[in-house]
Amino acid sequence: MGAIFQSLGRTLLAGVVLLVLMVLATGANVAGSDAWWAFFMRWLHVLSGVLWIGLLWYFNFVQIPSMPKIPDEQKPAISKVIAPEALFWFRWAALSTVITGLLLAIMSGYIASALALQRPFTPIGIGMWIALVMAFNVWFIIWPNQKKALGIVTVEPAEKAKAARLAMLTSRANTMLSIPMLFCMVAQQNNGF
Numbered sequence: 001m002g003a004i005f006q007s008l009g010r011t012l013l014a015g016v017v018l019l020v021l022m023v024l025a026t027g028a029n030v031a032g033s034d035a036w037w038a039f040f041m042r043w044l045h046v047l048s049g050v051l052w053i054g055l056l057w058y059f060n061f062v063q064i065p066s067m068p069k070i071p072d073e074q075k076p077a078i079s080k081v082i083a084p085e086a087l088f089w090f091r092w093a094a095l096s097t098v099i100t101g102l103l104l105a106i107m108s109g110y111i112a113s114a115l116a117l118q119r120p121f122t123p124i125g126i127g128m129w130i131a132l133v134m135a136f137n138v139w140f141i142i143w144p145n146q147k148k149a150l151g152i153v154t155v156e157p158a159e160k161a162k163a164a165r166l167a168m169l170t171s172r173a174n175t176m177l178s179i180p181m182l183f184c185m186v187a188q189q190n191n192g193f
């Protein structure tokens, strides 16, 4: 067990093996029909979404509130090591969530109706628009400003402070948007609202 859990790659692989064993043992339907592939895409979509929003909430629930409590000489552990790593998974999980979500809507046959907010796809349409705005914020506001704030890109101290504030406020805006966005994501399966 120790050999598996000491490696993240092996741990994730073990999760997939466990899933395959579970599917085989329960005789779950893996027929490979169009509906099954849409279900498979929904699973990939939720995995990506959990990684994205999990890291967004980590930043907002844990990292940002903890920064003022950390002595200055220890701050580089966050700004030079943890934050860049977290931001790597954060932005790519955001992109993966968008791609799998759009593919899921295409495979479900309602992408145009949903984006046009037509009934009965209004809930998922609203959720998709909110999540697209959030993904735009990640790639075009949070990430470029975090690069300045963390010193990945060198700028004047005043610009660095401004960038850090803008990244933080946009991250907060995304945290706010995540509440109605997630409601809309799950509302579609529940006959909307």
Ligand code: HEM
Pocket (backbone or CB within 6 Å): 042, 045, 046, 048, 049, 050, 052, 053, 097, 098, 100, 101, 102, 104, 105, 108, 124, 127, 128, 131, 132, 135, 182, 185, 186, 188, 189
């Ligand atoms: C632009 C980004 C996104 C797009 C295009 C998108 C698209 C979709 C679509 C088409 C569905 C299927 C709805 C249905 O027919 O039941 C869905 C469901 C869902 N999405 Fe997203 N989504 C996005 C972002 C997110 C994010 C950030 C999360 C965060 C976790 C998320 C979590 C979920 C969940 C939990 C479901 C429900 C699955 C179910 O009820 O079986 N989505 N999304």
